[in-house]
Amino acid sequence: MSSESAQCPDNTADMAEKDSRSRKETRRYCNFCLIVSDGDPEAEILKKNDELVCFKDICPAAPHHYLVVPREHLESCNTLHKGHIGLVKRMAELGREVLREQGVTDMTDVRLGFHKPPYTSVHHLHLHVLAPSSQIHKSMLYKFIPGSVRFITVSYLIKNLEDYRNHTCTL
Ligand SMILES: [Zn+2]
Ligand SMILES: [Zn+2]
Numbered sequence: 586m587s588s589e590s591a592q593c594p595d596n597t598a599d600m601a602e603k604d605s606r607s608r609k610e611t612r613r614y615c616n617f618c619l620i621v622s623d624g625d626p627e628a629e630i631l632k633k634n635d636e637l638v639c640f641k642d643i644c645p646a647a648p649h650h651y652l653v654v655p656r657e658h659l660e661s662c663n664t665l666h667k668g669h670i671g672l673v674k675r676m677a678e679l680g681r682e683v684l685r686e687q688g689v690t691d692m693t694d695v696r697l698g699f700h701k702p703p704y705t706s707v708h709h710l711h712l713h714v715l716a717p718s719s720q721i722h723k724s725m726l727y728k729f730i731p732g733s734v735r736f737i738t739v740s741y742l743i744k745n746l747e748d749y750r751n752h753t754c755t756l
Contacts, residue, residue: 617709621656622720631683637676642713645698646725649687649716653680657712662699662742670746673712678737680714690733696721696729698738703729712739 620628621638629641631651643648653676659665665673677697684695696718699710713729713736716723721729731738737745 589614594672600741614710617654647721651714655710660708661702661705684716698736705733
């Protein structure tokens with residue numbers, strides 16, 4: 586049991602609803618809170634700092650597929666507001682840094698983005714970092730289509746956060 590294993594099957598909407606009923610329950614069973622506190626020996630952590638942790642997605646959809654999560658438990662991109670723009674940018678920066686460290690040279694062929702509720706299996710904000718984006722496995726491609734109902738890229742999320750000034754982002 587670790588990280589995003591629950592995301593592989595496509596039955597996450599029901600779980601999302603169940604979990605969101607009780608914030609406490611979600612927090613108690615949050616896999617990513619466990620990972621950021623070094624409590625999951627199976628997690629392959631690639632980089633961390635005081636604010637963020639980056640680790641391998643357990644169900645990779647591309648040759649490089651990493652997740653960047655804040656240590657703070659934030660539920661999803663829908664709970665973010667304008668004050669989180671800096672955080673989102675730093676998450677993306679760390680993701681790109683890890684890609685470079687892992688040998689990715691073509692930074693134009695990468696995909697960075699977030700799943701939108703209810704298509705989030707782990708209710709702890711996490712940035713998907715994929716490369717090369719042209720090699721995302723066909724069977725999983727639908728999960729990472731920019732502008733779809735499931736997925737929003739970093740640049741679109743930032744634009745949304747800028748637009749929804751002082752309001753909760755309603756994507
Ligand atoms: Zn968490
Ligand atoms: Zn996800």
